Amino acid sequence: MSDEKKPLVLIRHLRKAYRRGTQVVPVLDDISFDIERGEFLGLMGPSGSGKTTLLNLIAGIDHPDAGRISVDGIDITRLDEETLAAWRARHVGFIFQFYNLMPVLTALENVALPLILFGLSRRERQERASLALSMVGLADRMDHYPAQLSGGQQQRVAIARAIITDPTLIVADEPTGDLDRQSGQDILDLLERLNQELGKTIIMVTHDPKAAERAHRLRHLDKGVLTHDPA
Numbered sequence: 001m002s003d004e005k006k007p008l009v010l011i012r013h014l015r016k017a018y019r020r021g022t023q024v025v026p027v028l029d030d031i032s033f034d035i036e037r038g039e040f041l042g043l044m045g046p047s048g049s050g051k052t053t054l055l056n057l058i059a060g061i062d063h064p065d066a067g068r069i070s071v072d073g074i075d076i077t078r079l080d081e082e083t084l085a086a087w088r089a090r091h092v093g094f095i096f097q098f099y100n101l102m103p104v105l106t107a108l109e110n111v112a113l114p115l116i117l118f119g120l121s122r123r124e125r126q127e128r129a130s131l132a133l134s135m136v137g138l139a140d141r142m143d144h145y146p147a148q149l150s151g152g153q154q155q156r157v158a159i160a161r162a163i164i165t166d167p168t169l170i171v172a173d174e175p176t177g178d179l180d181r182q183s184g185q186d187i188l189d190l191l192e193r194l195n196q197e198l199g200k201t202i203i204m205v206t207h208d209p210k211a212a213e214r215a216h217r218l219r220h221l222d223k224g225v226l227t228h229d230p231a
């Protein structure tokens with residue numbers, strides 16, 4: 001089987017617990033599943049069921065206690081901190097509920113920021129950022145600061161920032177959670193376009209049924225266990 005046909009992400013027997021003093025809080029219990037290349041996956045489940053923890057493990061922000069996560073043939077659970085940070089910067093685009101933009105930087109500077117690690121000139125970085133902002137419909141807001149933008153516009157800046165490095169995976173944690181209905185729909189339209197037109201693989205944690213409708217496949221977590229796979 002060629003690499004193109006293999007699942008992009010393989011998750012096997014993943015376990016994670018948090019420790020507070022002597023107290024151990026089990027969060028993920030023997031999670032195994034695959035994510036296909038080009039998939040738009042929705043992760044749902046009650047509050048505290050481990051969705052963000054799972055997303056953070058797939059994105060290489062955190063380490064599991066046991067198990068394996070392979071992304072495009074690389075077992076990221078075996079990478080040391082420094083290699084993992086470099087892997088993350090190259091391969092993962094992040095979209096958060098509260099945008100996480102730098103308040104002192106303009107929209108253009110926020111979007112260009114991840115490119116600093118890529119050895120491009122300032123001019124190249126700005127050109128690419130400007131293109132990404134045009135793609136998300138913000139060509140006329142490049143010099144605005146986050147505080148001068150609506151929530152929906154800030155989330156579009158965050159999406160432009162997430163795609164600027166052409167990542168292997170886009171992870172979105174409640175991307176519509178802080179938005180009104182219309183702005184939420186606009187953000188979902190944009191994510192759908194990234195998936196359908198650019199072929200981006202998206203993993204989205206959500207409580208929002210409107211967001212879940214857009215996913216190709218839903219996985220449900222309950223108390224750290226995958227409960228349902230309609231596919």
Ligand SMILES: Nc1ncnc2c1ncn2[C@@H]1O[C@H](COP(=O)(O)OP(=O)(O)OP(=O)(O)O)[C@@H](O)[C@H]1O
Nearest residue numbers: 018019025027045046047048049050051052053054
């Ligand atoms: N850094 C941490 N230290 C200790 N416990 C943690 C930590 N992060 C998360 N937890 C615990 O792990 C469990 C799962 O948290 P997680 O954020 O993954 O759930 P979630 O399904 O994303 O919840 P929500 O929908 O409310 O965001 C919760 O019980 C939480 O209290």
